[in-house]
Amino acid sequence: MNTPQSWDARAKEYSLYGFTDMPSVHQRGTVVLTHGEGPYVVDTDGKRYLDANSGLWNMVAGFDHKGLSEAAKAQYDRFPGYHAFFGRMSDQTVMLSEKLVQVSPFASGKVFYTNSGSEANDTMVKMLWFLHAAEGKPERRKILTRWNAYHGVTAVSASMTGKPYNSVFGLPLPGFIHLTCPHYWRFGEDGETEEQFVQRLARELEDTIQREGADTIAGFFAEPVQGAGGVIPPAQGYFQAMLPILRKYDIPVISDEVITGFGRTGNTWGCETYDFTPDAIISSKNLTAGLFPMGAVILGPNLAARVGAAVEAIEEFPHGFTASGHPVGCAIALKAIDVVMNEGLADNVRRLAPRFEEGLKRLAEKPNIGEYRGVGFMWALEAVKDKATKTPFDGTLSVSERIANTCTDIGLICRPLGQSVVLCPPFILTEAQMDEMFEKLDQALDKVFAEVA
Numbered sequence: 157m158n159t160p161q162s163w164d165a166r167a168k169e170y171s172l173y174g175f176t177d178m179p180s181v182h183q184r185g186t187v188v189l190t191h192g193e194g195p196y197v198v199d200t201d202g203k204r205y206l207d208a209n210s211g212l213w214n215m216v217a218g219f220d221h222k223g224l225s226e227a228a229k230a231q232y233d234r235f236p237g238y239h240a241f242f243g244r245m246s247d248q249t250v251m252l253s254e255k256l257v258q259v260s261p262f263a264s265g266k267v268f269y270t271n272s273g274s275e276a277n278d279t280m281v282k283m284l285w286f287l288h289a290a291e292g293k294p295e296r297r298k299i300l301t302r303w304n305a306y307h308g309v310t311a312v313s314a315s316m317t318g319k320p321y322n323s324v325f326g327l328p329l330p331g332f333i334h335l336t337c338p339h340y341w342r343f344g345e346d347g348e349t350e351e352q353f354v355q356r357l358a359r360e361l362e363d364t365i366q367r368e369g370a371d372t373i374a375g376f377f378a379e380p381v382q383g384a385g386g387v388i389p390p391a392q393g394y395f396q397a398m399l400p401i402l403r404k405y406d407i408p409v410i411s412d413e414v415i416t417g418f419g420r421t422g423n424t425w426g427c428e429t430y431d432f433t434p435d436a437i438i439s440s441k442n443l444t445a446g447l448f449p450m451g452a453v454i455l456g457p458n459l460a461a462r463v464g465a466a467v468e469a470i471e472e473f474p475h476g477f478t479a480s481g482h483p484v485g486c487a488i489a490l491k492a493i494d495v496v497m498n499e500g501l502a503d504n505v506r507r508l509a510p511r512f513e514e515g516l517k518r519l520a521e522k523p524n525i526g527e528y529r530g531v532g533f534m535w536a537l538e539a540v541k542d543k544a545t546k547t548p549f550d551g552t553l554s555v556s557e558r559i560a561n562t563c564t565d566i567g568l569i570c571r572p573l574g575q576s577v578v579l580c581p582p583f584i585l586t587e588a589q590m591d592e593m594f595e596k597l598d599q600a601l602d603k604v605f606a607e608v609a
Contacts, residue, residue, distance in 0.1 A: 163188035163200045177557050177572075184561060192219020195582045195589060197569070207569045208581045208593050213383065213415045213534075214446035216583045217495050224447050224491055231487035240269060240481035248486035255493060256454055259424055261433055266460040268453045268473075269481040273414030273440035274308025276451035277377065280410055280438060281312050282475055283453065283463055284374040290466030297331055298368055300361075300376040300407070304337040306384035307377060307412055316377055318385075333368065336360055337382070340391040341527050342546070350391050358397040370405035377438075380426025383415035386576040387536035389529060395432040408435040408459060414451070415534070418442035418493065419502040419583060422509055422532035429531060435459050445492035448485040501583035505533045508590060515594040516579075524605045533583060536576040537601075541609070548575045553608050562600035568593060 159165065164185040173181060188200045195218050196204045210216055217224060231248065238246050253267040268283075270276045281299060288296035301307065303318035315328035318337070322328060336357050337343055344353045365373060378395075382388040402409050411434035416426030419442060423429045427437070436459050440451040455463060467473045479485070496502050509532050516535050520528040526540035539556060541549045549555045556572030563570050563577075571578040581593065 177554070179554075180557055180561055187564065194218045194220065195585055203567065205564065205567050205569045206581075206589060206592055206596070208579045209569050209571045210580055210582045211446050212441070213420070213580050214441035214444075216419065216442050217445045217492065217501060218582045218584045221445070221495065223495060223499075224445055224488060227491035228447060228484055228488050231484045235483045237479075238481075238483050239476075239478060241476055245481050246483035246486065248483045248490065249481035252481075252486040252489050255490060256439070256452060259493065259497070260437060260454050260456075261425060261427060262454070262456040264457045264460065266455045266464065268455075269477075269486075270440075270451035270453070271449045271477055271479055272308070272451045273412070273438060274310050274313045274451075275477065276414070276438045276440055276453050277307045277313040277316060277412060278310045279451075279475065280377075280436060280453050281316070281374070283455075283459075284408060286473070286475075287459070287462045287466045288374055290469055291462070293371060295372050296374045298373045299332050300364070300373060301332065301334055302337050302378065302382070303334045304339070304382055304385035304388060305334070305377070305379060305412075306382070307379075333364060335364065337385065337388065338390040338394045339382075339385075339388045341529070344391075351393065354391050354393050354397045357391075357394065358401060361398055362401050365401070365405050365407070370407065373405070373407050375408040375410055376402050377410045377412055379412045379414075380416045380430050381421060381531060381534060383534065383580075384573060386538070386573045387530050387534050387578050387580070389531055390430060395427075395430050399432055410434055410436045410438060412438045414438055414440040415442075415580075419496050419505055420532055420534050420580070422502075422506045424497070424502070442496065443492065444485060444488045445495065447492070448482070448488045449479075450482070450485040450489060496583065504585070505583050508585065508587065509533065511587065511590060512579075515590065519594065519598060519601065522601060522605065524609050525601070530579075533585075534578075534580045536573070536578045538576045539605075540575070549608060555604065555608055558604045558608070559597075559600050562603050563596060566596050566599060568596040568600070570597065 167186040189197045191198050197207050198204050256267050257265045270279055285297055301316045305318045307313045307316035314322050315332040318334040340350045340353045411427045413426055417439045421429040427434055435456050437454040444450050516528040524539055525537050526543055526546050527538045529536055541547045556577050559577050560570055560572040
């Protein structure tokens with residue numbers, strides 16, 4: 157009941173909703189949550205939902221991990237806040253930087269902290285512009301990404317994001333170039349094999365570099381798996397085809413691991429899963445298991461040395477944030493890394509990933525599921541009007557929103573993305589909870605497809 161003092165009414169009165177389907181809110185109201193229990197969240201009416209979205213990809217240890225809470229409480233009691241400016245930083249910041257380089261694919265490196273993945277990507281772009289200018293190549297400012305990529309919401313990181321909705325902000329900014337999305341099922345041409353598709357994308361990359369001029373390109377950013385694009389793993393051999401071209405023209409490669417980092421794909425890093433070594437890694441989300449807003453730029457040895465030389469030349473790096481390297485955030489991150497890597501969470505992802513895939517494979521037998529795709533603990537089902545032709549439903553039907561809303565009604569949270577429904581549950585998920593997830597999604601799919609198909 158939506159009375160003037162209801163939680164829904166209060167939320168609507170005072171909140172501006174981001175990335176929210178407003179017709180759903182107007183028709184259905186706002187789900188206001190009070191607490192969580194393992195992979196479940198509970199609303200103000202006491203209704204429990206299995207959150208198969210891990211909050212927003214990030215609550216990988218669930219919503220009530222005592223060890224993480226205790227780490228936060230202990231650091232708040234010990235040293236509750238500081239910055240990382242003027243040659244001062246907390247001991248937790250130093251320890252986390254050591255740990256991040258140790259668990260990275262790099263033999264050595266440097267770490268810089270932000271408050272989010274968006275800010276980390278934005279910071280990385282500024283670092284590239286900074287070092288190229290310091291090396292006498294100030295014209296090297298163009299950024300290569302891919303259509304359907306998601307890299308954040310700042311003016312720069314939104315320009316990197318290959319999504320049409322950013323046009324409402326007058327973005328992208330000039331100099332941000334989007335290459336073809338590496339989704340073979342959707343963008344492969346008639347009669348084109350997956351290998352030929354990858355070769356075509358590699359030719360497009362080299363043609364783009366030659367057209368724009370290698371001496372104008374600052375870097376190439378890629379998510380190992382496109383997350384907010386709808387969980388799109390790269391076509392087979394994609395990175396192995398792209399990296400030699402980027403290396404040929406001395407274009408830095410940045411792996412945006414905001415979603416894939418720390419276990420989501422079954423390995424510590426997504427670049428490990430897809431067998432490539434970048435020049436830098438962008439980390440966030442799982443870095444603190446969702447308990448603190450933090451992002452990190454992890455520079456490999458080459459970029460660390462070059463950025464370091466540029467800093468020494470002017471005696472500082474004029475960039476940072478008030479809460480960069482926050483001691484509580486760093487303490488939580490140290491604990492979160494330990495929890496994921498040493499308390500069985502990463503092992504659970506690897507153990508249950510085949511079961512996850514098998515469950516989706518069964519659901520994909522439905523006539524209105526065109527594709528199931530994913531890796532580790534990040535998967536998607538794509539709805540289609542016609543399976544044989546891959547024809548999508550009319551956008552006005554809002555099919556993925558309907559599926560997600562129907563799931564919510566029966567106690568399952570999943571995420572609608574375009575024509576897809578995304579599942580990225582916490583790493584603590586049990587077999588019984590996975591079964592519950594599939595049973596509820598199955599019900600929702602049948603109900604919605606009966607209405608629209």
